[in-house]
Amino acid sequence: MKRMLKENSLKNKSILVTGGGSGLGRSMVEYFYELGADIIITSRRENLLIKVAKEISSSKKGKILPVACDVRNIDEVNNVIKKSFDEFGKVDCLVNNAAGNFISPTERLSTRAFDAIIDIVLKGTVNFTLTLGKKWIKEKIDANVLNIVTTYAWTGSGYVVPSACAKAGVLSMTRSLAVEWAKYNIRLNAIAPGPFPTKGAWDRLLPGDLKEKFDPAKKVPVGRVGEHHELSNLAAYLVSDFSSYINGEVITIDGGEWLKGAGQFNNLELVTPEMWDFFEMMRKK
Numbered sequence: 001m002k003r004m005l006k007e008n009s010l011k012n013k014s015i016l017v018t019g020g021g022s023g024l025g026r027s028m029v030e031y032f033y034e035l036g037a038d039i040i041i042t043s044r045r046e047n048l049l050i051k052v053a054k055e056i057s058s059s060k061k062g063k064i065l066p067v068a069c070d071v072r073n074i075d076e077v078n079n080v081i082k083k084s085f086d087e088f089g090k091v092d093c094l095v096n097n098a099a100g101n102f103i104s105p106t107e108r109l110s111t112r113a114f115d116a117i118i119d120i121v122l123k124g125t126v127n128f129t130l131t132l133g134k135k136w137i138k139e140k141i142d143a144n145v146l147n148i149v150t151t152y153a154w155t156g157s158g159y160v161v162p163s164a165c166a167k168a169g170v171l172s173m174t175r176s177l178a179v180e181w182a183k184y185n186i187r188l189n190a191i192a193p194g195p196f197p198t199k200g201a202w203d204r205l206l207p208g209d210l211k212e213k214f215d216p217a218k219k220v221p222v223g224r225v226g227e228h229h230e231l232s233n234l235a236a237y238l239v240s241d242f243s244s245y246i247n248g249e250v251i252t253i254d255g256g257e258w259l260k261g262a263g264q265f266n267n268l269e270l271v272t273p274e275m276w277d278f279f280e281m282m283r284k285k
């Protein structure tokens with residue numbers, strides 16, 4: 001892993017990461033921990049959380065507290081927050097990373113399928129942000145929130161419509177609260193990742209031979225998918241005090257993927273040099 005921040009950059013911070021037991025959440029947790037933070041990881045699979053906490057913390061001094069919770073359930077969310085304060089006396093940063101997603105033509109979805117995604121992504125983020133936010137304000141704790149969204153939060157995308165709606169809501173909440181809560185010394189920012197291989201996302205969004213048919217790397221101008229340490233470095237910076245003047249921002253980390261998809265003439269890359277020569281000749285004629 002190529003590390004951007006120096007040792008102990010996150011010392012004396014306690015960081016709560018939802019969905020911290022797998023994928024990008026786990027990668028961020030490993031790096032935050034290395035940088036000296038105490039960590040709370042939460043998701044539904046308690047066994048996984050305990051295993052991950054043991055694996056990461058075996059060689060270091062800081063602590064990783066695993067607490068199971070479904071982000072949709074406010075009682076369970078309250079329990080995570082209570083246990084975090086009991087253990088560390090405070091929580092300084094919240095990373096809303098937990099998500100649910102699947103691909104489907106929207107007309108095939110039941111309303112419960114739509115609810116499942118909205119409730120995890122948008123409502124889960126609201127549950128943690130609002131509950132912690134009220135506590136931070138009451139106890140005058142300086143804090144920051146990092147929300148993990150996607151680039152289709154602002155462009156929208158077919159076939160993942162519940163996720164697109166939910167992530168757009170999270171993005172809007174990030175910007176809105178960044179203004180409203182700045183007076184309490186609470187910052188909110190977001191990261192919009194492009195394709196980063198994880199089992200959770202790849203199994204659900206690229207099932208079967210879709211991985212080969214729709215190779216995500218081919219859509220990225222830099223010609224590859226993201227590496228987890230690239231995202232973790234950005235996340236560590238955004239939760240650290242080095243980014244104290246960044247507030248309400250969403251930073252895209254996608255090798256230029258969404259811009260390439262957005263430009264109406266980008267597919268002219270299919271035109272060969274010979275064809276360009278021909279067009280030039282015609283123009284000059």
Ligand code: HXC
Binds near residue numbers: 113
């Ligand atoms: C259509 C589906 C479905 C699918 C479930 N449902 N999967 N509908 N297509 N593939 C429907 C069910 O039939 C049910 O509706 C309703 O959704 C709830 O299903 P449950 O299985 O009861 O839900 P639950 O156990 O809560 O599981 C949530 C989940 C699951 C989202 C469905 O996939 C999950 O646990 N995901 C967590 C991890 C995850 O998704 N990671 C990927 C994040 S990737 P009915 O009407 O039948 O009751 C990501 C990347 C974004 O976000 C950007 C990439 C570029």
Ligand code: NAP
Binds near residue numbers: 043071124197
């Ligand atoms: P992942 O490993 O599937 O991560 C999702 C996490 O959310 C899991 O740890 C899961 O744990 C947790 N989770 C799901 N439902 C939950 C619930 N109801 N309550 C509590 N926790 C729940 O996938 P990932 O790729 O790392 O995704 C991480 C984040 O990055 C997500 O916000 C995703 O939208 C975003 N993202 C990823 C990509 C990518 O290419 N990978 C691109 C853009 C954005 P449990 O199953 O144990 O609950």
